Amino acid sequence: MKNLSTESLFKYVKVTDEFWSKYQSLVNDVVIPYQWNALNDNIENTEPSHAIKNLKIAAGEAEGEFYGMVFQDSDVTKWLEAVAYSLANKPDPELEKIADDVISLIGKAQLDNGYVNTYFTIKEPEKKWTNLCECHELYCAGHLIEAGVAYYHATGKNALLTISCKFADHIYDVFGNEPGKLAGYPGHPEVELALMRLYEVTQNEKYLNICKYFIEQRGQQPHFYDIEFKKRGETSFWHVHGPAWMIKDKHYSQAHIPLAEQHEAVGHAVRFVYLLAGVAHLARISKDQEKLGICKILWDNMVNKQMYVTGGIGSQSCGESFSCDYDLPNDTAYTETCASIGLMMFANRMLQLDTNSKYGDVMERALYNTVLAGMALDGKHFFYVNPLEVHPKSIQHNHIYDHVKPTRQQWFGCACCPPNIARIIGSIGNYIYSIKDDGVLVNLYIGNKTHIELPQGQLLLEQNGNYPWQDSIQIDVSPTMPLRTKIALRIPDWCHSPILFINDQQQELESIISQGYAEIDRIWKAGDRIRLSLPMDVMVIRGNPLLRHADGKIAIQRGPLVYCIEEQDNGAELHNIRLDSTTKFETFTGNGLFAGKTLIKADSVRIGSQDAQLLPLYSYNQPKPETKKQELILIPYFTWANRSLGEMRVWINEK
Known part of the structure; x- marks a missing residue:
């Protein structure tokens, strides 16, 4: 066996761990078949995917119209990547045959020049590469390439890798500063990290060079997004935040200035960490100290000033974006599951560059909290958004919570998160070790x-x-x-x-x-x-004084797990509970849904009265309300919302 990059370790790391073996079995036996049904529109009462049908239409095997998001293809290729890891973990000839058939379908949908994208092939063939800012062509290319690399490592089959190389060759021919080429780069980064993975397999310098070009061209003046906007008659694809909002707000795609001049985590959180994962990978391969420095600066701002205690990033729903330093609201937190997965990818590449436990600490925090919370324990329900506080009654009526779901969903019209969870769990062997x-x-x-x-x-x-x-x-x-x-x-x-x-x-x-x-x-x-x-004492966490959303509150952690309280154990109106940080915390092993899992109990008090609805909305000069003792039960955050609908809180008011 030759020396391996960390990203191909999954084939050689056989997970035996009880906790993770169950998760990998869940992915193999439940999640992948369930998602295959979703991609084929066989899940009742969910938004249709049409993703496989789109491929069949593009391949000439079916008739019809394109349906779905402009990036719908990526759901299929992320699923294929998850299948690759599953086959490495547990060979399954039937599943492999399904995957091979999908790969064959992608090959038939690929144009002679290497281009693959069902939206533009079916719906707007004349508009290929005319809207890089908004339309995700390179993002979809990246996920196809990642699947090709993973499937090759897992099975030794090179059909999807060949498709990927042909597409990457086309991208190399289209983009660059040379005459006749497009001086552009993706609106949604992803292809950068994919090209680096492809380079490590093939050692083809073209893939490293085009990755470097995309990273270094980003944010240069005159701005490419403005140039292409004028070329197409100032038309825009997305209007959800107003015409051309994505083009005007270049912070959103981390394209406002060159990357070397950026010092804060800004914009769409998933795009940010995917981009920086690619930069870190390139920095390692090319031994580029300047790019390593960029990664360190942006990492430190993100983690030290803009990351939730659960390892979630991207606090606001508008643009699925970062806000500003220390603005981390709990009940409106966006913290997309994909963002924490991308954070793990960035952290893992930083560990290959820079031996420092701070990257592993964040990788572990994101994994055991936000990433695992993104999927129900049954493997069939998913969170896109991962808040730290939920009050279901308010969600029904207050539009600031329109993005927050108090229960996991069966599927999404924008279904980027479910297959992303499947591929990260399947490839967990890539994250356990770094080879130096x-x-x-x-x-x-x-x-x-x-x-x-x-x-x-x-x-x-x-x-x-x-x-x-x-x-x-x-x-x-x-x-x-x-x-x-x-x-x-x-x-x-x-x-x-x-x-x-x-x-x-x-x-x-x-x-x-x-x-x-x-x-x-x-x-x-x-x-x-x-x-x-590694003694796992129950720890009390307090936020930085600048973190106003944690003022007067404490959070509880044991080992890598952040804990929360739910209505099912502790009653409604959780904001009335007060927890003394000096109280004695007692751990115990749960049962049923929590069998084998460590739970925590502690004495707390609850303020207020059962007759609160009889009281006036505001009272003048009244004494502090009475309190009564209450035993508090805390559960791991990743397990919340696996029972009936109810409230949840990570940050608890301190007594």
Whole structure:
């Protein structure tokens, strides 16, 4: 086995972890078949997808009109990518045959010059590449390319990879600063990270160069979006926020100024992290320190001033966008599931560039909270938006909550999130480790067996534990022959008293921790064993004083999991509950829906009266309302809304 990039590790990392094995089985057995039915319009009472039908029409195998979003093709290719990971995890000839047939369909829909896009092939063939700002052609190309790379790694079949290369060659021929080419770049970044994945497989310099061109051309003057807008007679595609809003608001697509001049996370959150994932990937491959610096500046602003405690990003519904520093409302939070998935992709690439646990900490926070919350425990219902506070009665009547759903949906007309969740869970093996020239980083504590080819030799690792519920991790190290290398273990920011043993000998951690990783540099022999304890105390979190939405409130975390309270356990009107930060928190194992999951209980008080509706709306000079004791039950945030409709809160008023 040759040296692997981290992004192809999924094939060699076999997840054995109880928690994640269940999730991968859910994806294999339920989510992928369910989403296949959705793509074929076989789910009752949901918005139709028509995505497979669009492909059949474009391929000449059916008649009809295009239906759906301009980016509808990406639902199919993200699903194909999820299938690729599923086949690597669990071979399934029937599923592979379905996927191969879809790939064949894409091949038939591909034009002679390599172009693939059912919207423009069927509906507006004369308008190809005339509206990069608004119309997602390169975004769809990116997801097709990612699927091609993943399917090749998983199955060894190159049909979709060949389609991807042909399309990427066409893109290279169309775009650039040379005479006769379009000096443009995507409105919705995605193709950049895809082109870097394609480059790593093919080593074709064209793909690296066109990726670099898209990144460096972005935001240059005269502005390409204005040029193409005039060329097409000042017509715009989207009118939801007014004519040409996306063209006028160039912050939305991170195209207001060149990327090297940007210092704040702005615009559409998914676009931002997809773009920066591509920049980080390019920086690593090309050893570009300037681009690494750009990534660090924008990472720090996003994480330190614009990220929710759940790892969600993109606080406002208008444009699915970032707002400004410290503007993180809880009940109107947008925090799209795809944004946290993109955040994981960005974090993972930063770990390959810069050994610093802060990237792994955020990757873990996003994964165990917002990403997992995006899908119900049944695998058939999904959140697009992930608020931190829900009051269903208000949602019915107040239009500021139009984007908030108090229960997960079966499907969406804009269904980017469901297949994205499937592909991230299927590819979780890509995120556990980072391979470095001098060794291996252990980023996530997920039980698995893997073998990694290092320059020094082959290393076999077997990781076991019951994370995120229990704090003990064991890693058995079995090199094929004694070899010297580093194994670096991430010490999470939430753990203040880690304990490390190697072959039953406790280690002095202070002397070996660097940038949040415990670096063990030694000659490893078969039978060596690492044991790491990460005590999971229940922790009280307070927001920065500038974070007004958390003022007077506390949040609760244990291990990587943020907890919340729900009406089903604690009654309605959760804003009347007061929690003392010094109270004793008690953990216990749930049952039923929460079987095997750690829950938390604590004493709290509830203010108000059962007869509150008899009181006037406002009272003058009245004493503070009475309080009564109440036992409070907290559940992991990712499990909320899996029962009946009810209120939910992450931030709890402090007593």
